Amino acid sequence: MASVPNHSELLHKLRQIDRQGYKCYKEIRGAYRYPGFVLHIDHVQGDPFAAPTRVCAVVPVQGRIPEAFLDDAVERTAVEDFLGRRFKSVKTSLVKGHRGIGKSGMIDIEAGTQKVLRRNAVVIAGGEIAFRFVVGLPAAGRTILGKEAAAMLSGEIPGIIAETLQIPREALTRFVHSVRDQETLRQALASRGLVAFVADGAILPRVSGVDDRPLAGGVPFVSPESLRVTLPAPHAGQISGMGIPEGVTLIVGGGFHGKSTLLNALQMGVYNHIPGDGRERVVTLPDAVKIRAADGRYIEKVDISPFIHDLPFGKDTRAFSTDNASGSTSQATGIMEALEADGRVLLMDEDTSATNFMIRDERMQRLVPRGKEPITPFVDKVRQLYTDHGVSTILVMGGSGDYFDVADTVVMMDTYRPRDVTQNTREIARLFPSGREREGGDAFGTIRHRVPLRRSFDPSRGKRDVKIDAKGLFMLLFGHTAIDLKDMEQLADVSQTRSIGYLIHYAAQRYVDGRTTLSEILDRVFEDLSRGGLDILTPYRTGNLSLPRKMEAAQAINRMRTLRVAP
Ligand code: ADP
Ligand code: MG
Numbered sequence: 110m111a112s113v114p115n116h117s118e119l120l121h122k123l124r125q126i127d128r129q130g131y132k133c134y135k136e137i138r139g140a141y142r143y144p145g146f147v148l149h150i151d152h153v154q155g156d157p158f159a160a161p162t163r164v165c166a167v168v169p170v171q172g173r174i175p176e177a178f179l180d181d182a183v184e185r186t187a188v189e190d191f192l193g194r195r196f197k198s199v200k201t202s203l204v205k206g207h208r209g210i211g212k213s214g215m216i217d218i219e220a221g222t223q224k225v226l227r228r229n230a231v232v233i234a235g236g237e238i239a240f241r242f243v244v245g246l247p248a249a250g251r252t253i254l255g256k257e258a259a260a261m262l263s264g265e266i267p268g269i270i271a272e273t274l275q276i277p278r279e280a281l282t283r284f285v286h287s288v289r290d291q292e293t294l295r296q297a298l299a300s301r302g303l304v305a306f307v308a309d310g311a312i313l314p315r316v317s318g319v320d321d322r323p324l325a326g327g328v329p330f331v332s333p334e335s336l337r338v339t340l341p342a343p344h345a346g347q348i349s350g351m352g353i354p355e356g357v358t359l360i361v362g363g364g365f366h367g368k369s370t371l372l373n374a375l376q377m378g379v380y381n382h383i384p385g386d387g388r389e390r391v392v393t394l395p396d397a398v399k400i401r402a403a404d405g406r407y408i409e410k411v412d413i414s415p416f417i418h419d420l421p422f423g424k425d426t427r428a429f430s431t432d433n434a435s436g437s438t439s440q441a442t443g444i445m446e447a448l449e450a451d452g453r454v455l456l457m458d459e460d461t462s463a464t465n466f467m468i469r470d471e472r473m474q475r476l477v478p479r480g481k482e483p484i485t486p487f488v489d490k491v492r493q494l495y496t497d498h499g500v501s502t503i504l505v506m507g508g509s510g511d512y513f514d515v516a517d518t519v520v521m522m523d524t525y526r527p528r529d530v531t532q533n534t535r536e537i538a539r540l541f542p543s544g545r546e547r548e549g550g551d552a553f554g555t556i557r558h559r560v561p562l563r564r565s566f567d568p569s570r571g572k573r574d575v576k577i578d579a580k581g582l583f584m585l586l587f588g589h590t591a592i593d594l595k596d597m598e599q600l601a602d603v604s605q606t607r608s609i610g611y612l613i614h615y616a617a618q619r620y621v622d623g624r625t626t627l628s629e630i631l632d633r634v635f636e637d638l639s640r641g642g643l644d645i646l647t648p649y650r651t652g653n654l655s656l657p658r659k660m661e662a663a664q665a666i667n668r669m670r671t672l673r674v675a676p
Pocket of ligand 1: 313314315324326327328329330362363364365366367368369370371522525
C-alpha cells in the first residue's frame with residue numbers, strides 16, 4: 110500500500126476543484142492514507158441529489174477485537190453488526206449534517222434496528238475492518254463547496270473512525286455473548302423435539318405495528334409449568350421457558366389476550382435480536398415460515414391439489430396459475446411454495462387467514478355437498494403435514510374449536526399469560542364431538558418442485574442492462590417488474606429486500622438453466638453466499654446489503670409476475 114497517496118493529496122484536489130462544476134468531484138475517486146486507516150472513495154455521486162458517494166474506511170483489526178470473536182462466523186457477524194451500530198451512533202453525534210443542497214453533508218451507514226443480520230456495511234476479513242458508508246459531497250446549486258467537503262473528509266470522517274474504534278469492551282462482549290446464546294438456543298431446538306422456545310421474562314409486545322421496539326410496561330412472558338424446558342446457553346447459563354414441541358400447536362384465547370403478539374415473536378425468532386429487544390431469547394427453527402392469505406397475488410403453476418381440486422370449469426390445480434389469487438388459493442399456494450423451499454414449520458394466524466381455507470364445520474358440510482366444494486380445509490390437512498412430511502404447524506385459532514381434534518398442544522393466552530389447556534381441549538372434544546366428516550383423503554399429497562425458466566428474469570430497464578432497486582421493505586423493482594412483497598411478514602430489513610433483488614439476478618445468470626429446480630437453484634446461491642459473502646451479488650463494493658433467508662428469496666421469486674416455469 111506504499112503507493113496510496115496521503116490524505117493531504119485529497120485536500121489538495123478539493124482546493125483545486127473548489128467552486129467548479131459538481132462533475133469535477135469525480136476526480137477525488139481513489140484511495141487515501143490517513144493516520145490509522147485508508148479511505149477508499151469508490152463511487153462519486155453525479156449530482157447533489159443522486160445516490161450519495163460510496164466510501165470505505167479500512168483499518169487494521171490489530172487487537173481491537175478479541176481474537177476468539179473472529180474465529181466464529183456467528184460471533185464475527187455480531188461484532189460487525191455492533192461496529193455498524195457504533196459507527197451510526199457516533200456519526201449521529203459528530204456530524205454537522207446540512208452543508209448545502211440535496212444530500213450535501215450527510216454521512217450514513219446501514220446499521221439495522223432490532224435484528225442482528227449478516228451485513229456488508231462492516232466487514233471484518235484478512236486482518237482488516239472495512240466500514241462502508243455513504244457521504245453526500247457538498248454543493249451550492251451545482252457548484253462544489255470544497256471547504257465543506259474538506260471539513261467532512263479530513264475532519265468528520267477521521268473523527269468518526271477514531272471514536273468508533275474506542276470500542277467499549279464490556280458492551281461489545283455483552284452483545285456478542287447474547288447473539289451466541291441465541292444461536293445456541295436455536296440450535297438446541299431440533300434435538301429436543303422442539304420447534305420454538307420463549308424464555309421466561311421475554312417481552313413480546315412492540316411499541317406499535319410500525320415500531321419494532323419493545324413496549325414499555327409489557328408484561329413479561331411466563332411459561333406454563335407443563336411446557337417449561339430448560340436449555341443451556343454458553344454465557345447466560347441455563348435458561349428456562351416455554352418449549353413448543355413438534356407437531357400441531359394451537360394458540361387459543363380471547364381477543365386482545367396476546368395471541369398474535371406471541372405468534373409475531375415466534376415468526377421473528379428465526380433471527381437474532383439485539384440485547385434489550387425483549388425477544389432475544391425467543392427462538393424458532395430457522396426454516397419456520399409465516400403463511401397468510403395474500404389475495405391478488407400472482408401464482409405460476411403451483412400444485413395446490415392437496416388443498417384445492419375439482420374447480421368449476423375443470424381448471425387444473427396441479428399446476429395452478431393466476432394473476433389475481435383469491436384468499437384461499439393464495440394461502441394454499443403459500444403453503445405449497447413454502448414446502449417446496451424446505452419450510453419445516455408453518456406459522457398461521459386466523460387474523461390473516463382465509464376462513465374458508467381454515468375451517469368448514471358440520472353444518473356447512475351438510476349444506477354444501479363435498480362435490481361442490483373444491484377446498485379441503487386446513488383442519489383436515491394439518492396432521493398429515495406432520496405425519497407425512499414432518500412439517501409442524503403453530504396456529505393462532507381463537508374462533509374454531511374444530512382444531513381441538515388435530516392438535517398435539519394447546520396454549521391459551523389469558524391476559525398475556527400462556528396456560529397449557531391441552532387436556533381441557535381433549536375433554537371438550539370428547540364431550541362435544543365436532544360432527545365433521547374428514548375430507549381430503551388419507552394422505553397429504555405430493556410436493557411438486559418447479560423448474561424456473563431463464564426468460565422470467567430480465568433485469569434491464571431503459572438504457573440500463575441491470576436495474577434493481579428496493580423501494581422500501583416490501584417493494585422490489587427488478588427491471589420492469591415491480592414485485593410486491595407486502596405479505597412477506599418475516600422480511601426484516603430493506604437491505605434484505607435489496608439483496609433479494611441482486612440475488613435473483615445472480616441466480617438467473619448462473620443457475621437458472623431450464624433443468625434445475627427453484628429450491629436447488631437457491632441452495633447453490635446460498636452456498637455461494639456463505640463462502641463468498643454478500644459482495645458476490647454486486648459487481649462493485651456496496652455496504653447496503655444484508656443476508657435474507659432462502660425462504661424470502663423463494664417467496665419473492667414466486668411473486669414475480671414474469672415468473673415462468675417449465676410445463
Ligand atoms: P390477540 O391476537 O389475542 O387478539 P394481540 O396479540 O393482538 O391479541 O394483543 C392485543 C394487544 O395487547 C396489543 O396491543 C398488544 O401490544 C398488547 N399486548 C400483547 N401482549 C402483551 C404483553 N405481554 N404485555 C402488554 N401488552 C401486551
Ligand atoms: Mg390476533
